[in-house]
Amino acid sequence: MSAGRAVAEAGAEARPRIVAALIRITGDWTLAEDCAQEALALALERWPRDGVPANPGGWLMTVARNRAIDVLRRATVERRKLEELARLSPAPEAAAGEGVVDDRLRLIFTCCHPALPLEARVALTLRTIAGVPTGDIARAFLVTESTMTRRLTRAKTRIADAGIPYRVPAGAALTERLPGVLAVLYLLFTRGYDADGEPAFAEEAIRLARLLDRLMPGDPEIRALLALFLLQHSRRAARRDDAGELRTLDRQDRSRWDHAAIAEALALLPATGGQYALQARIAACHVRDPADWPAIAALYDELARLLPSPVVALNRAVAHGYAHGPDAGLVLLAEARAGGALDGYPYAVAAEADLTARAGRADRAVVLFEQAAAAAHSEPERRALLARAEELTAR
Incomplete structure (x- = not known):
C-alpha cells in the first residue's frame, strides 16, 4: 500500500x-x-x-x-x-478504550443538535466528522466558500453560547434525539445521491451510518437506514449509460449493480421498524428481478400512514400505477396533487407523464414530459425527460 x-x-x-x-x-x-x-x-x-x-x-x-x-x-x-x-x-x-468511542458518539450528537438549523447540522457533520473541505460543502449547498465558512462559524458559536452539552443523551432524551441524527445522515446521503450530487457525500453518509451502528449496536432504525443507503448506492454505477445519460431503474444494466452491497443490506434489514425500515424494504423489493410492485405498493400504503407527506403520496401513486395499472396510479396522483403541495414539482409532472404514456395517451405524455424537463432541477434530469418525449414522438 x-x-x-x-x-x-x-x-x-x-x-x-x-x-x-x-x-x-x-x-x-x-x-x-x-x-x-x-x-x-x-x-x-x-x-x-x-x-x-x-x-x-x-x-x-x-x-x-x-x-x-x-x-x-x-x-x-x-x-x-x-x-x-x-x-x-x-x-x-x-x-x-471506550472513552474514545464515546467521544465520536458525543461529536455526532453535538453536530446534530436540534438547536441548530438542519442545514447547519449537515454542514457541521460534513466538516467536523467527515473532514470534507469547506469549499466542497459550499458547492453542495450552492453558496460561496466564505458564506459557508461563516455558517460553520455561527454553528460552532451557537453551540458554545447556548451551552449545548458535549455528550450523548440518555434514556428518553436519546430516543427523542436519535431520529434527528438519522435525519441528518439521510439528508447527507440524498445530497450525494441526487443526479448531480457529490458521490463522496453519499459515501460519507454510509461510513457514518456504519460508525453509528457500531457505536449503538442493535438499534433497528440505524440498521435500516444503513441498509437503505447500501441498497440505493449499490445502483450508482448503473444510473448512467456509457454516454453519461441517466437511466431509470427499469432500464439499468443489473450486472453493474454492487451485488455484495445488496447482500449486506438484505442481511441488515429488520423485518419491522419505522420509516427507514419501510423505505429499505421498498428498496429491497426494487432489486428483485422483476421488481415486486404489488409489495412496493403495499409498503407505500404503510409508509403513507406512518409518514404522510406529498412526496410519499406521489411515490405511492407511482407504485400503485405499476402494481395495479396506470389509471389507478393517475387517480392517486390526482389526490396527492389536490392540495397544491406538488405544484411545480418536476417529479410529479414526470410521474404523470410516465403513467399517461403507459395508459396509451402518448400525445398528452409528450407535453407532460416537456413540461417536467422545463422545471427539472438538473441538466441530466432535463435531458432524460426530453429523451422520453422524443421516444414517444418517434413511435
Whole structure:
C-alpha cells in the first residue's frame, strides 16, 4: 500500500476520533480540526520517507495531541487542560478504550443538535466528522466558500453560547434525539445521491451510518437506514449509460449493480421498524428481478400512514400505477396533487407523464414530459425527460 493511500485510510478512520477527543478536552472546535489536519499533512510528508507506522491512527493522535499542547501552551491556557491533553493516550487503537468511542458518539450528537438549523447540522457533520473541505460543502449547498465558512462559524458559536452539552443523551432524551441524527445522515446521503450530487457525500453518509451502528449496536432504525443507503448506492454505477445519460431503474444494466452491497443490506434489514425500515424494504423489493410492485405498493400504503407527506403520496401513486395499472396510479396522483403541495414539482409532472404514456395517451405524455424537463432541477434530469418525449414522438 502506498504511503498516500495509507494516510487517506488512516485519516478517514482516525480523524473523527482525534477531533472528538480534542474538542472534549479543549472545547475548541477550530483548534481540534486544525490539529487533526496538521497531523495528516505531516503524515503525507513523513510516511513516504520514513514508512507507514505500525499504528497509523495512534501516530496521528499523538501528533495532533502534541500540536494542541503547543498551541495551548503558547496561549497560556489553564494547566488543567494541558494535563488532560498530556494524559490523552497515544496507545494502539485496539486498546484505546471506550472513552474514545464515546467521544465520536458525543461529536455526532453535538453536530446534530436540534438547536441548530438542519442545514447547519449537515454542514457541521460534513466538516467536523467527515473532514470534507469547506469549499466542497459550499458547492453542495450552492453558496460561496466564505458564506459557508461563516455558517460553520455561527454553528460552532451557537453551540458554545447556548451551552449545548458535549455528550450523548440518555434514556428518553436519546430516543427523542436519535431520529434527528438519522435525519441528518439521510439528508447527507440524498445530497450525494441526487443526479448531480457529490458521490463522496453519499459515501460519507454510509461510513457514518456504519460508525453509528457500531457505536449503538442493535438499534433497528440505524440498521435500516444503513441498509437503505447500501441498497440505493449499490445502483450508482448503473444510473448512467456509457454516454453519461441517466437511466431509470427499469432500464439499468443489473450486472453493474454492487451485488455484495445488496447482500449486506438484505442481511441488515429488520423485518419491522419505522420509516427507514419501510423505505429499505421498498428498496429491497426494487432489486428483485422483476421488481415486486404489488409489495412496493403495499409498503407505500404503510409508509403513507406512518409518514404522510406529498412526496410519499406521489411515490405511492407511482407504485400503485405499476402494481395495479396506470389509471389507478393517475387517480392517486390526482389526490396527492389536490392540495397544491406538488405544484411545480418536476417529479410529479414526470410521474404523470410516465403513467399517461403507459395508459396509451402518448400525445398528452409528450407535453407532460416537456413540461417536467422545463422545471427539472438538473441538466441530466432535463435531458432524460426530453429523451422520453422524443421516444414517444418517434413511435
